[in-house]
Amino acid sequence: MGYYSHNDNYYNNRRPSRRSFVFLCIVSAVIGGLITLLFVPLLNRLGYFQQNNEEQQQASQQFSNSKTTSVKVNSQITEAVNKVRSAVVGVENIGSSDDPFSNENVKQGTGSGIIFQKNNDKALVVTNYHVIEGNKKVQVVIPLSNDKSKTVQAKVLGYDRITDLAVLEIASAGVTEVAQFGNSDSLQAGEPAIAIGNPLGPQFSQSVTVGVISSPKRTIDVTETNATDVIQTDAAINPGNSGGALVNVAGQVIGINSLKIAESGVEGLGFAIPVNDAQPIIEQLINQGHVPRPYLGVQLYDLQEMLPSAWNELKLPTSVQNGVLIKTVDANTPAAQAGVKSRDVIVAMNGQSVANSSELRKYLYKQKIGSKVTLTLYREGKKTTATVTLAEGPQS
Incomplete structure (x- = not known):
C-alpha cells in the first residue's frame, strides 16, 4: 500500500449528513440574533453609536464648509x-x-x-x-x-x-481704448517685448506673444534700393500680425510689427518699425496723404555690383572700395542744376560716407526739402564736390 492510498469505506462512514449541516447553520443564526438584541441597547446607552454619528456629522460639516479658491495672477x-x-x-x-x-x-x-x-x-x-x-x-x-x-x-x-x-x-463708435506711444529710442536689448495682433486672421484676434528686445536697432534691406531701421524681437510675429503693436511693460506702443525672416531653420527673428521713426511719418500722412521727400534726380548703381573692368574705366584710386555710380542725371533736377554728371561716383554726403545706394537714400531722406547737401564724388578719377539744393521728389 502506498502512502497516498486511503480506505474509502472509512471516509464514507465518517462523512456528516447534509441535514446536520443545515441544522447547524440555523442554530448559529438564531444565537447571533439573540446576542445582537441583547448588546445593541447596552452599546447605545454607553454612547458608542452617538459618538460615531457625531464624527460623521463633523466630517459632513467640514465638507460643506470647504471653499473653492482662485488665484488672481497680475504681473x-x-x-x-x-x-x-x-x-x-x-x-x-x-x-x-x-x-x-x-x-x-x-x-x-x-x-x-x-x-x-x-x-x-x-x-x-x-x-x-x-x-x-x-x-x-x-x-x-x-x-x-x-x-x-x-x-x-x-x-x-x-x-x-x-x-x-x-x-x-x-x-469712433465702439472704440473704447486708444494706444499710447512710448519712446523707442530708450530701448535696451533684453527688456521684455509684447506683440499683440491677429496672426492668421480674425480667428486668433488680439493674440499675445511675449519675448525680449533682441536689438533696439537693426538696419535691414526692405527692397533692392531701400534700407530701414527696425527693432528686432524674438516675440512671435506671424502673418496677420503686420501692423499690430509691439508693447513695453508700461503698456506703451514702442513699435509697429512689420515683418519677420521666415526661412527654414530660422526662429525668433521678428521686426517692428520704431515708433519714434513712425510718428513723423504718421503726421505727414494725416496732413498731406503722402510723405514729401527730397530727391537728387539721378539713377544709381552700387559700385560693389560692378565688374572689375568697369572699375578700370572709372579710373578710381585703389583707396576707393565703396560708393555709388551715377548712371544718368535727369534734366532740370537738383543734381543737374548742381553740375552732377553721369559716371560720377558719390562716396560721401555732408561728410557721411555712403557705401551703397541704400545708405545714400537713407541719409538723403532725413534731410529737409530746400536744404543744401554737399556731395563728395570722383570724376575721371579726381576727387571733387558738388552742392545740391534739395527739392521735393515726385510722389511716384
Whole structure:
C-alpha cells in the first residue's frame, strides 16, 4: 500500500449528513440574533453609536464648509496687455474677384492695426502699407467687450511704401481704448517685448506673444534700393500680425510689427518699425496723404555690383572700395542744376560716407526739402564736390 492510498469505506462512514449541516447553520443564526438584541441597547446607552454619528456629522460639516479658491495672477505683462489690447484691431483688405464674370468683392488679406487717436466721432488707425496694398476698400474689425467684434468701413488717409506705413480713418463708435506711444529710442536689448495682433486672421484676434528686445536697432534691406531701421524681437510675429503693436511693460506702443525672416531653420527673428521713426511719418500722412521727400534726380548703381573692368574705366584710386555710380542725371533736377554728371561716383554726403545706394537714400531722406547737401564724388578719377539744393521728389 502506498502512502497516498486511503480506505474509502472509512471516509464514507465518517462523512456528516447534509441535514446536520443545515441544522447547524440555523442554530448559529438564531444565537447571533439573540446576542445582537441583547448588546445593541447596552452599546447605545454607553454612547458608542452617538459618538460615531457625531464624527460623521463633523466630517459632513467640514465638507460643506470647504471653499473653492482662485488665484488672481497680475504681473507687469498682464497689466500692459490689459492697457493696450482693446486698441489693437483687425484690418481687412477687400479687393475684386479674380473671376472676370464676377463683380463680387473678396477679402485679399488680413492684418492688424493700432488705434492711436480718437476725436469726437472719428478715430485713426495706423497699420502697414503692405496690409492694404492694392485694396478696393478697407475694413477695420473692432473688438468688443463681450468677445464679439464690430466691422466698420475705413478711409485710407495716406500711405508710404518706403516706410511701409498707412493711416486709416474710422467712425469712433465702439472704440473704447486708444494706444499710447512710448519712446523707442530708450530701448535696451533684453527688456521684455509684447506683440499683440491677429496672426492668421480674425480667428486668433488680439493674440499675445511675449519675448525680449533682441536689438533696439537693426538696419535691414526692405527692397533692392531701400534700407530701414527696425527693432528686432524674438516675440512671435506671424502673418496677420503686420501692423499690430509691439508693447513695453508700461503698456506703451514702442513699435509697429512689420515683418519677420521666415526661412527654414530660422526662429525668433521678428521686426517692428520704431515708433519714434513712425510718428513723423504718421503726421505727414494725416496732413498731406503722402510723405514729401527730397530727391537728387539721378539713377544709381552700387559700385560693389560692378565688374572689375568697369572699375578700370572709372579710373578710381585703389583707396576707393565703396560708393555709388551715377548712371544718368535727369534734366532740370537738383543734381543737374548742381553740375552732377553721369559716371560720377558719390562716396560721401555732408561728410557721411555712403557705401551703397541704400545708405545714400537713407541719409538723403532725413534731410529737409530746400536744404543744401554737399556731395563728395570722383570724376575721371579726381576727387571733387558738388552742392545740391534739395527739392521735393515726385510722389511716384
